[in-house]
Amino acid sequence: MMNEKEKLYRKIPAVDRILMSPRIEKLLNVFTRAMVLKAIHEILDGLRKRIQSWNKPDEFRLDIESILIQVEERVNAMSRPSLKAVINATGIVIHTNLGRSNLADKVLQKLKKIGGGYSNLEYDLEQGERGSRYVHIEGILKELTSAEAAMVVNNNAAAVLVCLETLARGREVIVSRGQLVEIGGSFRVPDVMRRSGARMVEVGTTNKTHLTDYEGVICQETALLLKVHTSNFHIVGFAEEVPLPELAELGKRYGIPVMEDLGSGCLLDLKDYIGIREPTVQEALSQGADLVTFSGDKLLGGPQSGIILGRKDLVDAIKKNQLTRALRIDKLTLLALEETLRLYRDEDNAVKDIPTLKMICQPYRSLKQKAERLIRMTGSCRTLNYSVEAMDGNSKVGGGALPLLELQSRLICLVPGKLSSQFMESWLRTYDPPVITRIEKDKVVIDIRTVLEGELKILSNALRDLALL
Ligand SMILES: *Cc1c(COP(=O)(O)O)cnc(C)c1O
Numbered sequence: 001m002m003n004e005k006e007k008l009y010r011k012i013p014a015v016d017r018i019l020m021s022p023r024i025e026k027l028l029n030v031f032t033r034a035m036v037l038k039a040i041h042e043i044l045d046g047l048r049k050r051i052q053s054w055n056k057p058d059e060f061r062l063d064i065e066s067i068l069i070q071v072e073e074r075v076n077a078m079s080r081p082s083l084k085a086v087i088n089a090t091g092i093v094i095h096t097n098l099g100r101s102n103l104a105d106k107v108l109q110k111l112k113k114i115g116g117g118y119s120n121l122e123y124d125l126e127q128g129e130r131g132s133r134y135v136h137i138e139g140i141l142k143e144l145t146s147a148e149a150a151m152v153v154n155n156n157a158a159a160v161l162v163c164l165e166t167l168a169r170g171r172e173v174i175v176s177r178g179q180l181v182e183i184g185g186s187f188r189v190p191d192v193m194r195r196s197g198a199r200m201v202e203v204g205t206t207n208k209t210h211l212t213d214y215e216g217v218i219c220q221e222t223a224l225l226l227k228v229h230t231s232n233f234h235i236v237g238f239a240e241e242v243p244l245p246e247l248a249e250l251g252k253r254y255g256i257p258v259m260e261d262l263g264s265g266c267l268l269d270l271k272d273y274i275g276i277r278e279p280t281v282q283e284a285l286s287q288g289a290d291l292v293t294f295s296g297d298k299l300l301g302g303p304q305s306g307i308i309l310g311r312k313d314l315v316d317a318i319k320k321n322q323l324t325r326a327l328r329i330d331k332l333t334l335l336a337l338e339e340t341l342r343l344y345r346d347e348d349n350a351v352k353d354i355p356t357l358k359m360i361c362q363p364y365r366s367l368k369q370k371a372e373r374l375i376r377m378t379g380s381c382r383t384l385n386y387s388v389e390a391m392d393g394n395s396k397v398g399g400g401a402l403p404l405l406e407l408q409s410r411l412i413c414l415v416p417g418k419l420s421s422q423f424m425e426s427w428l429r430t431y432d433p434p435v436i437t438r439i440e441k442d443k444v445v446i447d448i449r450t451v452l453e454g455e456l457k458i459l460s461n462a463l464r465d466l467a468l469l
Pocket of ligand 1: 229306
C-alpha cells in the first residue's frame with residue numbers, strides 16, 4: 001500500500017514542468033502569474049490530499065494533460081466575480097441569504113444617474129458650506145410618518161445600538177422576557193444591550209408580561225422602556241404583551257422614554273392587499289412611542305439601512321453621538337433609500353413599483369398565469385429525467401415579517417425520474433445564473449412568486465438543459 005502511494009506521489013508533475021506547458025503560457029497572457037501559481041498549487045495540494053486518504057484502487061488522473069485542464073478551470077473560476085445574480089425560486093420574498101429586498105427600477109435609474117459622481121451629499125448648496133447627509137432623508141421621512149425627527153444608519157441593528165448607547169449607557173432598560181429575540185443568528189437583544197453599555201432589566205415571563213411588571217422595577221436608574229417586535233416568531237395560547245399605548249402612558253407618567261424596535265418597519269396597511277397586517281410605523285408613533293427603529297430592506301423594500309424616528313430632543317442626542325460616525329450610511333444607500341421613500345408618496349404606485357411589496361401583494365391568478373407561461377415555454381421538451389407538476393402551495397414573506405402568514409402561491413414541481421431531486425436541486429443551484437429552489441416531499445419546488453417576469457426565459461432554458469442531460 002505504502003509503496004503504491006509513494007508511486008502516485010511521484011507521478012505528480014513538478015510545478016516548473018506545468019509552468020512550461022504552452023497551455024499555461026496562454027493562461028499567463030490573460031491572468032497574473034500569482035493567480036496561475038495559486039491555481040496550480042491548489043490543484044496539486046488537492047491531489048496530494050486525495051492520495052493521502054486513498055485506501056482502495058481508485059482511478060487517479062495524474063497525467064499532465066488532465067492536470068492542466070483542472071488548472072485552467074480553476075483560474076477561470078477564480079477570475080469570475082464572487083457575487084452574482086441568482087434566481088430566487090424559494091418563494092421567500094425577503095430572503096436574507098439572497099440579499100433581502102430587490103430595489104425598484106426607479107431607484108436603480110437614480111443610482112446610475114447620480115450615484116457614481118459628486119453630489120451635494122454633505123454640502124449645503126444655498127449657504128455654500130458644509131451640510132449634513134441626513135437632511136436628504138429627514139424631510140421625506142417626517143412627511144411620510146409625521147415623526148418629529150428622523151435619522152438613518154447602516155442597518156437596524158446599528159439603529160438599536162446607537163439609540164441604547166445614547167439614551168441608556170450605564171443605566172437600566174426594561175424589556176419583556178417575551179421579547180428577547182434573536183434575528184438571523186447575529187442580532188440578539190441581550191447582546192446588543194450589553195454592547196451598548198445599558199443594563200437590561202427583564203420583566204414578566206416568556207408568555208406573559210403585564211404593565212405592573214414594568215412599573216414594579218422602574219427606579220432612578222431607569223433610562224428607557226423597550227418594546228421589541230417579535231419579528232420571526234409568535235407566541236400563541238396563554239400569552240399577553242403590554243400594548244404600546246399602555247406602555248407609552250406609563251413612560252409619560254414617569255418621564256421615561258419608550259422605544260419600539262419594529263424590525264420590519266411597514267409604512268402602509270397591508271390588510272387591503274393580503275388580508276393581514278403588520279403594525280405600521282405611523283401607528284407606533286401615534287400610539288406614543290418616543291422612538292421607533294426599523295430596517296430599510298425588509299418590508300420597506302429599500303436598501304440595507306436602519307431608520308430611527310421620534311422625538312426631536314432624543315433624535316438630536318443620537319445625531320450627536322460619536323458612534324454614528326462609525327455606523328453612518330453610505331451615499332449609495334442614502335440615495336437608494338431616498339428614492340424608495342419617494343415612491344411611498346403614492347400608495348398605489350408603491351405596491352406596483354417596489355418589488356418587495358409587489359411580490360407580496362401579487363394576486364393568486366397572476367401567479368397562476370406566470371406558472372402557466374413557464375410551463376408553456378419549457379413544455380415541448382420530452383424527457384425521462386423528470387416530470388413537471390403544477391400545484392398550489394404557500395410562500396413566506398421572510399425577513400422576520402408576518403412569520404405565520406402563508407401566502408397562497410403556485411408551485412412548479414420537478415418530480416424525479418432518472419434524476420434524483422437532490423441532483424436536480426444542486427444542478428440548478430450551480431447553473432449560470434444559479435436557480436435557488438427547495439426540496440419538499442422529494443420534489444424540487446419552484447415557487448413562482450419570487451421569480452421575475454424577465455427570468456422566466458432563463459428558467460425555462462435551465463429546465464430544458466436539465467431535460468437533455
Ligand atoms: C431584523 C431585525 C433587526 C435587525 O435589523 P437589521 O436591519 O438586519 O440589522 C432588529 N430587530 C428586529 C426586531 C428585527 O426584526
